[in-house]
Structure formats: C-alpha cells, structure tokens
Amino acid sequence: MSTATLPAYSLGRKIYHHTYRLGKAIALIIMLWGCTAPGFNASNVVWKTYTNNRYRFEFPYPSNWNALPPPDNGDGIAFVSPQKNSVIIRSWAGNRLPEAVSPEAKVTVNPNFKTAQGIPGVMVVEVGQQGSSMTLTITQGQVKYYWQGRSDSQDFTDYYRLFYYIAQQYKVL
Known part of the structure; x- marks a missing residue:
C-alpha cells in the first residue's frame, strides 16, 4: 500500500465509523421519542x-x-x-x-x-x-x-x- 492511498483509506474509514455512530444515535433518539410521545386518548x-x-x-x-x-x-x-x-x-x-x-x-x-x-x-x-x-x-x-x-x-x-x-x-x- 502506498502512502498516497493511506490517507484516503483512513478518511473513508473515519466517515464510515461516524456515519455508523450517527445512525445508531438517530435510532436511539427515535426509540426514545416514541416512549415520550403523547399518550393514547381512549x-x-x-x-x-x-x-x-x-x-x-x-x-x-x-x-x-x-x-x-x-x-x-x-x-x-x-x-x-x-x-x-x-x-x-x-x-x-x-x-x-x-x-x-x-x-x-x-x-x-x-x-x-x-x-x-x-x-x-x-x-x-x-x-x-x-x-x-x-x-x-x-x-x-x-x-x-x-x-x-x-x-x-x-x-x-x-x-x-x-x-x-x-x-x-x-x-x-
């Protein structure tokens, strides 16, 4: 692997990890929002x-x-x-x-x-x-x-x- 491809590989990996973490955070926020949504009105x-x-x-x-x-x-x-x-x-x-x-x-x-x-x-x-x-x-x-x-x-x-x-x-x- 040349030194020219190493920064691009690291940048791609960082983007993947940040996107993955952001996706998990969004899923958690959606689940918590569902728990606090207004109650059912019978x-x-x-x-x-x-x-x-x-x-x-x-x-x-x-x-x-x-x-x-x-x-x-x-x-x-x-x-x-x-x-x-x-x-x-x-x-x-x-x-x-x-x-x-x-x-x-x-x-x-x-x-x-x-x-x-x-x-x-x-x-x-x-x-x-x-x-x-x-x-x-x-x-x-x-x-x-x-x-x-x-x-x-x-x-x-x-x-x-x-x-x-x-x-x-x-x-x-």
Whole structure:
C-alpha cells in the first residue's frame, strides 16, 4: 500500500465509523421519542365490549373492528382492524390441568402488570422482524386467561398504546 492511498483509506474509514455512530444515535433518539410521545386518548374511540360467558371475562374493543368467526368451543374471540387485516386483537381462556396431572416442572413467573380491575398478570411484548405482539396472561384458580394484540412489526408502534389500553381494561367477571 502506498502512502498516497493511506490517507484516503483512513478518511473513508473515519466517515464510515461516524456515519455508523450517527445512525445508531438517530435510532436511539427515535426509540426514545416514541416512549415520550403523547399518550393514547381512549375518549377518541367508540368502544364496544366483548363478554365471554363460558369463562367470564370481558374487554373493550373499537366498535368498527370486525369479529372473526369464534371457535366452536366458545373459549374466545378475535377482532380485525378495518384498516389492516394484519392487526388483530384476540382473547381466549382455558382450564389449567391440575398440578398432579401436569408432567412439566412447575414454573413461577412474577406478575409484571396489573389491570385497572387490580388483577395481576404477566405482560410479554415480542418484537420480531415481521410480526410483533403484546400478550397478557392472567391465572385465576384453575383458569388461564389470555389477551393479545398483534400487528406487522412496522405498524406495532402505531398500535402499542391501543393494545396497552385494552389490556389494562381486561376484566375477569
């Protein structure tokens, strides 16, 4: 390598590293800005309430969302956004097996979420390359309740606050 090409190589490398750092800084600023954006305003939405009579739970959903055909066993429901059919909210429940029958090891998960009703649960947010979801799991006695909001990953920030609000309003009757 000649001394004439060394400065050009160093300059190109410096530009690359500065551009890379700047890109990371911009990504961090965008993520932090999303965390501080104004909150979701539930009063701007017309709501309906889904009530499950078999497992005795309910949650609100936007009135213009379309219900998918429910399963025959009556364990839950799913609603699809009228703007994007890849945006879905769903909820279902099921009876847990008694511990004596269940062969898997007992796993204890500490609640990290509480509904407006005061019921503790576990909230898991998964962000993937294609799809992202927010899932709330509540265990009451022998029943396990699930609520989930799901969208394409590029739309998840647009629906995060809506999903979170609905999860907060989830009730066990």
